[in-house]
Amino acid sequence: KEKVEITKEQRTLMKVIVDAYSTHQIPQDVAKKLLQEQYSADENFLLLTEMATSQVQVLVEFTKNIPGFLSLDREDQIALLKGSAVEAMFLRSAQVFSRKMPSGQTEVLEERIRKSGISEEFIIPMFNFYKSIVSLHMVQEEQALLTTITILTPDRPYVKDQQAVERIQETMLELLRKLCVLQRPQEPQYFARLLGRLTELRTLSHYHAEMLTSWRTNDHKFTPLLCEIWDVQ
């Protein structure tokens, strides 16, 4: 039986990441808006735009707190942010659903998202992903590390020094692996299941690119920040 132990450095690293992750949350007022009175499809879309924009700002702030990230090449930092923004958004969205909400709120939230101008063909895989994340019942440490590992994916487009990114990502993967073993001794495959969700995320981000095209044909507007991070318009 493998004796797994979190070292002092790993404990410090964990604390830095979880503190950053819990500090940089989407303003509750924005999330609350989605739950208020009846909205039209256009207003729901506008709210999602607002939420997604604020999430990108949160993502940038969180990423700056990942130990080692700011010592990467500047252009590679941008490439990692742009390359992971959509996946981080879907991961954060799933985590919003994972949170215990007063009864009925999850359904209202689901309804608003379904009625926001997103075509059915994307709604299904998107909600399947949310459910697959919710069913894992991740603790905050796992959520924060999974987001960190997603951001530190070496093979994003335009990343020059992939080795440097790989080195930091490997530190995070090793920490998450240990946490999973300690957290779920009875579920030896849990770590593998978590990483499997990252593959699902990549598929979703391909759907997202198509979603954007269909929105643009219906003349939906995005914020300058979303246009920049998604490379549209």
Ligand SMILES: CC(C)NC(=O)n1c(-c2ccccc2)cc2c1CN(S(=O)(=O)c1cccs1)CC2
């Ligand atoms: C929490 C934030 C990050 N989630 C969010 O903004 N959502 C949520 C969502 C999920 C669970 C709870 C609350 C909200 C569903 C969707 C989005 C955004 N996207 S988007 O970025 O493609 C988009 C932007 C503008 C028009 S469409 C569409 C799908």
